[in-house]
Amino acid sequence: MKTKPHIAVIGAGAFGGWTALNLLERGARVTLLDAWGPGNSRASSGGETRVMRGTYGPDQPYTEMAARALKLWAKYERRWKRQFLHRTGVLWMASGRDDTFERGSVKMLRTAKIEYRELSAPQMKKRWPQINFEGIEWGIFEPECGYLEARASCQAVVEAFVAAGGRYRQASVLPDELENSPLGGVALSDGSLLKADRFVFACGPWLGKLFPKAIGDRVQATKQDIFFFGAPAGDDRFCDTHLPVWADHRGRFRYGIPGRDRRGFKIADDTRGPSFDPTFGERVASPETLKDIREYVGFRFPALKDAPLVETRVCQYEQTPDGDFIVDRHPSNENVWLLGGGSGHGFKHGPAVGEMMAEMILKDRAPEAAWRLGRFHTK
Numbered sequence: 001m002k003t004k005p006h007i008a009v010i011g012a013g014a015f016g017g018w019t020a021l022n023l024l025e026r027g028a029r030v031t032l033l034d035a036w037g038p039g040n041s042r043a044s045s046g047g048e049t050r051v052m053r054g055t056y057g058p059d060q061p062y063t064e065m066a067a068r069a070l071k072l073w074a075k076y077e078r079r080w081k082r083q084f085l086h087r088t089g090v091l092w093m094a095s096g097r098d099d100t101f102e103r104g105s106v107k108m109l110r111t112a113k114i115e116y117r118e119l120s121a122p123q124m125k126k127r128w129p130q131i132n133f134e135g136i137e138w139g140i141f142e143p144e145c146g147y148l149e150a151r152a153s154c155q156a157v158v159e160a161f162v163a164a165g166g167r168y169r170q171a172s173v174l175p176d177e178l179e180n181s182p183l184g185g186v187a188l189s190d191g192s193l194l195k196a197d198r199f200v201f202a203c204g205p206w207l208g209k210l211f212p213k214a215i216g217d218r219v220q221a222t223k224q225d226i227f228f229f230g231a232p233a234g235d236d237r238f239c240d241t242h243l244p245v246w247a248d249h250r251g252r253f254r255y256g257i258p259g260r261d262r263r264g265f266k267i268a269d270d271t272r273g274p275s276f277d278p279t280f281g282e283r284v285a286s287p288e289t290l291k292d293i294r295e296y297v298g299f300r301f302p303a304l305k306d307a308p309l310v311e312t313r314v315c316q317y318e319q320t321p322d323g324d325f326i327v328d329r330h331p332s333n334e335n336v337w338l339l340g341g342g343s344g345h346g347f348k349h350g351p352a353v354g355e356m357m358a359e360m361i362l363k364d365r366a367p368e369a370a371w372r373l374g375r376f377h378t379k
């Protein structure tokens, strides 16, 4: 009888957690490690919410992947009898002058069979009078999409993994000699050595530090500020019962998630911020970004013009040069897989990434060319 391969997955964020669970479900023996725990406040998967959308512009693999992820989120919600995806819908606001992104998205949504509607400006004004649609000529509405619970779903994945017989340990892998071939084991912060047949490193913004040769600065941590504003007393127009997730992609890409759980109206600017240290960086939002966001809120959501800032968060993107993921074997280490580069849009794909990784690792399949490390040498 063939013995089960022992696979160590390092990092229990959206990418590593789902990968560990999928490997276990397909019969592997899996140990999952995380330095600070699933969805911790330093991880890129930390915080309460993430956008689930299929709109991604033309010619990319992510709309198809989002379609698969939507099915998988629903499958695990049914299985665990818990809700992670709040289907508020996602509204994309487009201007007639520069709508290549939205136009290109429509075809991709249709092909991937993600439900969508094209809306005219009058239709949007009628439906969401709390938004000022000045400069907007049409929109895409994705009714099946919305926002995901981030930290809570990462924790639920690890709980399910442990309940199904997986081994989870809170420990940090030391960045020692990981690029030596072959990798038989990894040294841990508690002084022990973890041996395994194969290793998956899904270490988010830390990936380049652990693999300076293979990855290095091809994964950059950028500081991203997030703001929560408080709506007027008794006003529920900015809660998830009355407002969808929205995105305004003209010029700067700003997006927001309506208030939930009595928290504020969340808004962020997707523009890549300055570089940031995910371990030691102090998570204080910048006054300049706040000023800019406040002006935008006052313009687009006039009733929130003088709304007080009720919370801020600082997260970091783990950004690749082209914004595409990294899914590949280590160039000199057959039994090491590198997974990351979510680049500000990876979370929603977690279940689909986990499924894909498990199939690749257990069936020795090659990763997609678009996600391989070799692409950086040819560009």
Ligand SMILES: Cc1cc2nc3c(=O)[nH]c(=O)nc-3n(C[C@H](O)[C@H](O)[C@H](O)COP(=O)(O)OP(=O)(O)OC[C@H]3O[C@@H](n4cnc5c(N)ncnc54)[C@H](O)[C@@H]3O)c2cc1C
Pocket (backbone or CB within 6 Å): 010, 011, 012, 013, 014, 015, 016, 017, 033, 034, 035, 036, 037, 038, 039, 040, 042, 043, 044, 045, 046, 049, 050, 051, 052, 171, 172, 173, 174, 175, 202, 203, 204, 205, 206, 210, 224, 226, 315, 316, 317, 318, 339, 340, 341, 342, 343, 344, 345, 346, 347, 348, 349
């Ligand atoms: C502000 C912000 C907004 C975003 N918005 C969206 C969105 O709306 N929709 C969307 O789909 N995506 C979004 N993203 C992107 C998405 O959240 C990330 O791409 C995704 O969460 C990355 O997951 P990950 O598992 O690769 O990394 P992480 O979540 O960072 O997980 C890596 C894990 O590895 C652990 N680790 C690191 N080093 C070690 C070590 N040496 N030993 C052991 N463990 C280690 C860490 O503790 C961490 O838990 C956003 C990201 C940010 C920051």
